[in-house]
Amino acid sequence: MADESRNLIWVEKYRPQTLADFVCSDSYRKKFEDYVRTKDIPNLLLVGSPGTGKTSLARIFVKNIPCDHMYINASEERGIDVLKTKIKDFAYYIGTEGLKICILDEFEGTTPSFQAGFRGILEFASAHTRFILTCNYPQKIIPPIHSRCQTFEFKTFSKEQIITKLEQILQLEQVKFAKKDLVDIATNTYPDIRKAIQVCNQLVRENQLVIDKDVFQSSTNVKILDFIKKKDWQSVRKLINNEPIIYEEVYKFLFDEIMTINSDSTNLITIADYLYRHSITADPEVNFMALVIQLCQK
Secondary structure, eight states: OOOGGGGSOHHHHTSOOSTTTOOOOHHHHHHHHHHHHHTOOOOEEEEESTTSSHHHHHHHHHHHSOOEEEEEETTTSOSHHHIIIIIHHHHHSOOTTSOEEEEEETGGGSOHHHHHHHHHHHHHSTTTEEEEEEESOGGGSOHHHHHTSEEEEEOOOOHHHHHHHHHHHHHHTTOBOOHHHHHHHHHHHTTOHHHHHHHHHHTEETTEEOOOGGGGGGOHHHHHHHHHHTTOHHHHHHHHHHSOOOHHHHHHHHHHHGGGTOSOTHHHHHHHHHHHHHTTOSOHHHHHHHHHHHHHTO
């Protein structure tokens, strides 16, 4: 009988299934192991960029802690009706396992009225129900919810960690590869390890990793960096008007790559300053373009 696991998409096949597989700090790991050992968790707010393991950790908890559980993509099911029916019904009725865990993925996508109503459920459903909220942008979540959750922030993986993970997967899949190709993939997908694995999976042909440069054309971060190197801020503006952009990821990417533009360390302070302004600005595009122009003038 054929091994069905060989046909799985790599992102799912190599998603961490246990805490032993999950990459995090030692202090975080000890706390998570305590949750599994006691078979209970507080309400959790898991924060970090895409691909840092937030949803994987939530799934590990519901797999290893006896509970009834429910998963909701909160960026899609974010209306007040979902709160009043689906979530409230789950929270207030006693489950077969005693403890119930509700995962609300991408919670920052919920509406203000949703968050205001959810605050009450957090307060009054604590006897039998726990919530795991994941988000990329914690500033979009109201303070009363922050104060009622234990927050864990996950940092992006380094390029070296991404390359190592790709090497491990390719070796397990018995795929031939060149190390320089993994560097290309990690650079063009950074800091999203999930996207790196997806691209790697896509580029395998007859047990050989074959680089197709067209795959990298969607890497907005790399394009922006190239335009800044050329001091072409006009092209950056055209780019962000025509392609989807997650500003927080671009700031992080530029912060990590800025020394390839020039060796002026004050650029790091400049990026940090504009990232702070991004969190309070009324127009993220104007703020970002001001950064780009300043970097182009260096």
